[in-house]
Amino acid sequence: MQAEPGLRVKIGLEVHCQLTALKTKLFCSCSSDYRSSEPNENICPVCFGLPGTLPVLNAKAVEYATMIGLALNCTVANRSVFYRKNYFYPDLPKGFQISQYDKAGGVAIASAGSVEVGGKTVRITRIQLEEDPGKLTYEGTIDKSTHSLVDYNRAGIALVEIVTEPDIEDAREAKAFLEKLRSIIESLGVSNGELDGAMRCDANISLAGGARVEVKNISSFKEVEKALNYEILRQRTFSGNATSETRHWDERRSITIALRSKEEEQDYRYFPEPDLGPIVLEPGAIASVRSSMPEVVEARASRFAKEFGLSKQLAKELAADKRLSAFFEECVKLDRGYQEMAGLIVGEFSGGHLPEASSLPPEEFVALVKMVEAKTVTRAQAKEALREAIRTEVPVHDIIQSRRLSAVVDERAIAAVIERVVAARPEAIAEARRDKKAFSYLVGQVLKEEPKAQPALVAKLLSQRLRK
Numbered sequence: 001m002q003a004e005p006g007l008r009v010k011i012g013l014e015v016h017c018q019l020t021a022l023k024t025k026l027f028c029s030c031s032s033d034y035r036s037s038e039p040n041e042n043i044c045p046v047c048f049g050l051p052g053t054l055p056v057l058n059a060k061a062v063e064y065a066t067m068i069g070l071a072l073n074c075t076v077a078n079r080s081v082f083y084r085k086n087y088f089y090p091d092l093p094k095g096f097q098i099s100q101y102d103k104a105g106g107v108a109i110a111s112a113g114s115v116e117v118g119g120k121t122v123r124i125t126r127i128q129l130e131e132d133p134g135k136l137t138y139e140g141t142i143d144k145s146t147h148s149l150v151d152y153n154r155a156g157i158a159l160v161e162i163v164t165e166p167d168i169e170d171a172r173e174a175k176a177f178l179e180k181l182r183s184i185i186e187s188l189g190v191s192n193g194e195l196d197g198a199m200r201c202d203a204n205i206s207l208a209g210g211a212r213v214e215v216k217n218i219s220s221f222k223e224v225e226k227a228l229n230y231e232i233l234r235q236r237t238f239s240g241n242a243t244s245e246t247r248h249w250d251e252r253r254s255i256t257i258a259l260r261s262k263e264e265e266q267d268y269r270y271f272p273e274p275d276l277g278p279i280v281l282e283p284g285a286i287a288s289v290r291s292s293m294p295e296v297v298e299a300r301a302s303r304f305a306k307e308f309g310l311s312k313q314l315a316k317e318l319a320a321d322k323r324l325s326a327f328f329e330e331c332v333k334l335d336r337g338y339q340e341m342a343g344l345i346v347g348e349f350s351g352g353h354l355p356e357a358s359s360l361p362p363e364e365f366v367a368l369v370k371m372v373e374a375k376t377v378t379r380a381q382a383k384e385a386l387r388e389a390i391r392t393e394v395p396v397h398d399i400i401q402s403r404r405l406s407a408v409v410d411e412r413a414i415a416a417v418i419e420r421v422v423a424a425r426p427e428a429i430a431e432a433r434r435d436k437k438a439f440s441y442l443v444g445q446v447l448k449e450e451p452k453a454q455p456a457l458v459a460k461l462l463s464q465r466l467r468k
């Protein structure tokens with residue numbers, strides 16, 4: 001949605017990303033696997049901050065947050081500290097959340113980064129490490145509910161909060177940014193954004209310097225675009241006179257509803273967490289995290305383009321998926337048909353369709369690509385065989401044999417088909433001589449009659465026929 005002139009939209013995002021690769025919570029040894037547990041099963045006195053307990057920092061969480069900071073081009077702090085953010089809400093068993101703070105002497109674990117998306121730079125203000133609150137479930141909708149249920153299994157799960165500058169200008173841009181962010185974080189192997197609630201987002205939206213409205217509880221990226229479009233439209237209806245407040249995104253009704261006037265920072269009474277020491281990262285420690293990091297999507301895409309001569313778009317699509325990239329890298333060890341391989345992999349296996357290695361070993365896929373390159377099977381036949389292999393888990397080789405998939409290379413047979421097609425519509429010859437589109441149409445008609453013919457061979461024979 002484009003803003004009207006003079007009503008420039010400014011959106012800043014706060015993304016909460018669970019470090020789902022961790023086995024335990026941020027400050028205790030409770031299991032972090034709350035999705036497959038009964039409510040309130042993974043809890044302990046540390047989760048509840050009972051007297052006499054002390055939090056112990058999960059070192060792996062610090063490593064993962066450092067990786068995210070580096071991947072988002074941030075400066076990682078050599079020394080950062082935890083703060084208590086105090087507020088009373090039923091999802092918070094301790095009455096405070098252990099978080100980080102970037103004011104009054106506080107330092108977040110990483111800051112001042114950037115993400116390039118669609119030719120634009122979105123600045124990252126800071127990244128902080130904090131604990132997730134529990135999960136509230138409402139009976140009915142949040143504003144009408146007479147009671148709510150709380151599950152503390154999620155309380156204490158390690159989160160990384162990623163805060164952007166208000167550099168985003170519409171809902172579409174926000175969605176593109178979030179998708180990019182997710183693929184970067186997933187490529188690090190620290191979080192699986194596909195898990196329900198693993199990546200959640202709050203958005204700050206203002207129109208042309210009007211009041212800042214915060215929309216909370218957007219549970220998935222799919223909802224972000226809807227929520228932002230709704231909120232921009234709502235604020236525009238107020239001609240920029242929106243009041244500063246916190247609103248809730250109601251997924252079921254697709255509207256935002258007012259929750260409360262926006263808390264001011266002083267409402268949280270931040271103070272340094274007395275039970276935890278600072279996080280100290282020597283420059284050598286940061287360098288060693290950097291050197292052990294998996295390659296992030298962007299670097300992988302440019303390597304694919306450079307090393308294998310793939311087009312930028314194809315390299316990008318391939319690199320965005322970790323499994324497809326790994327499969328491609330296995331295949332390129334076996335043969336040099338890089339472009340054909342990458343095209344088939346992206347075209348046929350995107351969206352989680354790559355079969356397990358047992359039903360499609362790289363050797364078999366490469367053998368198929370070689371057949372396409374040698375023109376003994378057409379690309380359409382290769383795709384057909386792959387789709388059937390995915391569906392039936394029968395080896396590709398067997399499918400090619402049993403269905404006798406092979407290209408027709410007999411020029412005389414194809415020429416005969418051309419004659420049949422042309423005889424049915426003699427005026428098509430003159431049209432095809434004049435017009436490229438009519439020519440392609442005619443090639444298509446021949447392929448319809450003889451799907452096993454190679455399109456390039458049909459085109460060659462047809463242009464010979466037209467010269468007669």
Ligand SMILES: [Zn+2]
Pocket residue numbers: 025028029030042043044045046047156
């Ligand atoms: Zn615990």
